[in-house]
Amino acid sequence: MKSVLVTGANGQLGQSIQKIASSYPELDFVFASSNELDITDVTSIEKKLSIKAFSYCINCAAYTNVENAEKEPEKAFKVNSEGVKNLATICKEEQTVLIHISTDYVFDGEKGSPYLVTDATNPINVYGASKLEGEQHIQSLMRAYFIIRTSWLYSEFGKNFYKTILQKAREGADLSVTDDQVGCPTHAGNLAKYVLNLIAGESMHYGIHHFTDEKSLSWYGFAEEILRENNLFGKVQLEKAKNYRTFARRPAYSVLKK
Ligand SMILES: NC(=O)C1=CN([C@@H]2O[C@H](COP(=O)(O)OP(=O)(O)OC[C@H]3O[C@@H](n4cnc5c(N)ncnc54)[C@H](OP(=O)(O)O)[C@@H]3O)[C@@H](O)[C@H]2O)C=CC1
Numbered sequence: 375m376k377s378v379l380v381t382g383a384n385g386q387l388g389q390s391i392q393k394i395a396s397s398y399p400e401l402d403f404v405f406a407s408s409n410e411l412d413i414t415d416v417t418s419i420e421k422k423l424s425i426k427a428f429s430y431c432i433n434c435a436a437y438t439n440v441e442n443a444e445k446e447p448e449k450a451f452k453v454n455s456e457g458v459k460n461l462a463t464i465c466k467e468e469q470t471v472l473i474h475i476s477t478d479y480v481f482d483g484e485k486g487s488p489y490l491v492t493d494a495t496n497p498i499n500v501y502g503a504s505k506l507e508g509e510q511h512i513q514s515l516m517r518a519y520f521i522i523r524t525s526w527l528y529s530e531f532g533k534n535f536y537k538t539i540l541q542k543a544r545e546g547a548d549l550s551v552t553d554d555q556v557g558c559p560t561h562a563g564n565l566a567k568y569v570l571n572l573i574a575g576e577s578m579h580y581g582i583h584h585f586t587d588e589k590s591l592s593w594y595g596f597a598e599e600i601l602r603e604n605n606l607f608g609k610v611q612l613e614k615a616k617n618y619r620t621f622a623r624r625p626a627y628s629v630l631k632k
């Protein structure tokens with residue numbers, strides 16, 4: 375039986391993995407929340423990784439607040455870069471394969487066609503820059519790793535665009551949503567399956583992977599779908615935002631090609 379440690383287990387992806395874990399009886403999971411394992415604390419990682427010989431560590435721990443990262447970059451880098459470096463160092467020592475999740479925001483969005491794993495990165499916000507540094511630590515320290523870039527995650531868990539739009543709509547608020555960024559909304563449950571299938575299938579395709587759901591949309595297009603799916607389309611006002619103000623810049627086009 376393969377043992378799998380999941381960090382950041384109470385986040386959106388961590389909970390999505392917990393939800394389907396029982397469908398993989400051949401995997402023995404240990405789920406660690408941020409209270410139980412802090413990736414910025416080396417002792418905390420060593421303590422958890424020493425309880426048994428883990429074959430895999432799925433790192434779902436991250437600083438994910440794109441807006442706040444602009445105001446507190448040191449916090450974003452501490453978790454997404456330094457924390458990931460700690461994890462990579464210890465996983466290597468323990469011969470644990472690291473499965474790390476990264477983002478479409480490592481790209482600048484200027485390419486205009488789907489990004490390949492071999493395309494040059496060039497983040498345009500602090501969150502993206504901190505995630506890229508995390509990727510680079512893993513690549514320079516390890517051989518047995520998977521870096522899985524994904525985008526626009528949504529699910530019933532945690533905080534995400536889908537839930538924000540639905541909540542605003544249910545409250546009867548008028549919606550104003552930008553249509554100047556295009557990407558692939560991805561259900562966190564599908565990503566969870568992709569990750570667990572890599573383990574169950576004993577994949578040796580180490581390196582960078584891109585995984586998203588198929589359809590590409592603007593945030594406005596995604597909001598429209600959310601309203602339709604919930605029978606709210608036409609019941610609340612949805613307009614294209616002329617100037618939705620944000621602190622962070624975001625890539626104009628960040629579709630990932632597998
Ligand atoms: N959400 C999205 O749209 C996308 C996410 N990703 C990536 O996917 C991964 C999962 O994202 P998602 O589940 O949505 O993110 P969430 O923000 O929902 O979950 C992140 C989890 O990490 C935990 N965490 C934060 N700091 C630490 C730390 N120092 N040590 C241990 N745990 C910590 C948080 O705990 P606490 O709440 O207690 O701080 C939280 O439970 C991340 O790597 C993210 O960058 C990639 C593309 C899109």
Ligand SMILES: Cc1cn([C@H]2C[C@H](O)[C@@H](COP(=O)(O)OP(=O)(O)O[C@H]3O[C@@H](C)C(=O)[C@@H](O)[C@H]3O)O2)c(=O)[nH]c1=O
Binds near residue numbers: 440441538552593620
């Ligand atoms: C809620 C809302 C957002 N927007 C805009 C702001 C922004 O440009 C865009 C997306 O909004 P959000 O801030 O919800 O999404 P954001 O936090 O940018 O989402 C990103 O999160 C990180 C973790 C990732 O890795 C990315 O793949 C991506 O999913 O939509 C509107 O125009 N109207 C609205 O009502």
